[in-house]
Amino acid sequence: MASGILLVLLVVATLWVIGAYNGLVSLKNQTVNAFKQIDVQLKRRHDLIPNLVSAVRGAMNFEKDTLEAVIQARNQAVKVNAAGPQAVKQISQAENALSSALSRLMVVVEQYPQLKATGNIGQLQEELTSTENKVAFARQLYNDTATQYNTKQQQFPASLVAGVARAQPADLWEIEDKAERDVPQVDLSMKPKT
Amino acid sequence: MTDETSLNLFQQQELNRRRTTWLLAVFVLFFAWLGFGGDYIYALYTAHAPPAAQHHVWWFGFVMLVLGVGLAAYAYQTGSEKVLWATGAEEVLDPADDKQKQLVNVVEEMAIAAGVPRPRVWIVPDSDPNAFATGTDPLHAHVAVTQGLLDLCSRDELQGVIGHELGHVKNLDVRLMTTLAALVGAVLLMRDGTNRIFWGSGRGSSSGGGGSRGGRKGDLGPLVLVLLVVWIVSWILAPIITQLLALAVSRKREYLADAMGAQFTRNPLALASALQKIEAADMPTTHVKGGAAHMCIADPLGRRLTAHEGFVADVLATHPPMAKRIAILRGMGYAQLKKEGGAVS
Numbered sequence: 135m136a137s138g139i140l141l142v143l144l145v146v147a148t149l150w151v152i153g154a155y156n157g158l159v160s161l162k163n164q165t166v167n168a169f170k171q172i173d174v175q176l177k178r179r180h181d182l183i184p185n186l187v188s189a190v191r192g193a194m195n196f197e198k199d200t201l202e203a204v205i206q207a208r209n210q211a212v213k214v215n216a217a218g219p220q221a222v223k224q225i226s227q228a229e230n231a232l233s234s235a236l237s238r239l240m241v242v243v244e245q246y247p248q249l250k251a252t253g254n255i256g257q258l259q260e261e262l263t264s265t266e267n268k269v270a271f272a273r274q275l276y277n278d279t280a281t282q283y284n285t286k287q288q289q290f291p292a293s294l295v296a297g298v299a300r301a302q303p304a305d306l307w308e309i310e311d312k313a314e315r316d317v318p319q320v321d322l323s324m325k326p327k328t
Numbered sequence: 329m330t331d332e333t334s335l336n337l338f339q340q341q342e343l344n345r346r347r348t349t350w351l352l353a354v355f356v357l358f359f360a361w362l363g364f365g366g367d368y369i370y371a372l373y374t375a376h377a378p379p380a381a382q383h384h385v386w387w388f389g390f391v392m393l394v395l396g397v398g399l400a401a402y403a404y405q406t407g408s409e410k411v412l413w414a415t416g417a418e419e420v421l422d423p424a425d426d427k428q429k430q431l432v433n434v435v436e437e438m439a440i441a442a443g444v445p446r447p448r449v450w451i452v453p454d455s456d457p458n459a460f461a462t463g464t465d466p467l468h469a470h471v472a473v474t475q476g477l478l479d480l481c482s483r484d485e486l487q488g489v490i491g492h493e494l495g496h497v498k499n500l501d502v503r504l505m506t507t508l509a510a511l512v513g514a515v516l517l518m519r520d521g522t523n524r525i526f527w528g529s530g531r532g533s534s535s536g537g538g539g540s541r542g543g544r545k546g547d548l549g550p551l552v553l554v555l556l557v558v559w560i561v562s563w564i565l566a567p568i569i570t571q572l573l574a575l576a577v578s579r580k581r582e583y584l585a586d587a588m589g590a591q592f593t594r595n596p597l598a599l600a601s602a603l604q605k606i607e608a609a610d611m612p613t614t615h616v617k618g619g620a621a622h623m624c625i626a627d628p629l630g631r632r633l634t635a636h637e638g639f640v641a642d643v644l645a646t647h648p649p650m651a652k653r654i655a656i657l658r659g660m661g662y663a664q665l666k667k668e669g670g671a672v673s
Binding site: 164168171175256257260261263264267268272274 | 483
């Protein structure tokens, strides 16, 4: 009788360990996949920027600094991105710099209605907004998934299985509050040359 | 039922899978009852007749069973196509203007936020703002919005609405709702068909058959009569019951999809303002017929029932009161603003 109860307990415990292990592995893969998604969107963004720059360059020889900042931030981001997913910290820093450079450019474009009226800048603006959103949402999904994964592996009793499942806390994608919150400075006294 | 919104995502998905299975099973069983019940009544009715007049194979029941299984399978397989076809939606393959391009972009963004593949995008040529999602799973999902919604909503509001629809996709509400819509459609079709048979043939034969039926009336036991009444009533009630089912299933899910949409966009106030605009536009979405009403973000029939809660609304409305949904979303929005230290305007 006693051995029967012991056997049942053993079976239940084994089933639970299997379940917890598989849960951790599936969360780990989801985290990795979510990270890949950010990568895809970042590549898209890097490919879009040269188009944007060449579209506004002609009409915008008055805001050279803003444009230069975008180009430099983009090149820096491409370089860091080649380092691979291990360098989450560096990548996120470079991408944040690119984000703030881009948002400054967007604000500048907003200030000059003539610029928006010329050619396909309106469409490019929509493309850029969408790309920025995609990066942000991919980041959000990654952070949500990674947080879920981290919480799961640290909470008792799943933490007992975490070592066996080789679960490591995943790095969150930091958003530098300062860069994101900074209101871009626009010199309104500067009028377009046209 | 009351706290089904507190389950986690996997439990939600499991719940929807189970409910879809149940729905299909009940549908098939109902057809079997219509068929075999008819056979049984006929057998009791002819029990005293000479053996030649009885039928020993219950062919009507088998026909109805096969029909029920066939309809259920067909409804499950082609439900989303049928719904889209019935609303006259057109797929956006190559965005024709800036608005359509924006819609496609917004759907792509929300698909990333929800972590599902990008659903196919459709536009319903209707000037009333509304939207729905359909499909059997995230891999075969469709999102449709009306032209009116595109014209009315800002980018952020559109994002809120699409987030809500992708909430339905992600927790597999679409599977249940699409199957239900297809089954409701099938039953409505059946009602139209049987009405034609009953009334059409009834008119022709009633004068001739009256005499002989009267003569045999004494043979009918009370059991047969009761069965006959129940059987006829279930033929008549079938369409009403399936529609009530559609209503009951969908109401609670809207709150959940609102919450999921807010989670994807992190912007509950945009969805609240979109809902407000949709509510203010309050005219019926003529392209969406009764069978698919429960799939839309707002009641396409523009019924006044949706305006308040209570017993009648609980039984008959497809959607929870708009004011309550907006209030809940606003609450989320202000809580978020407060947490971030921003000012509540």
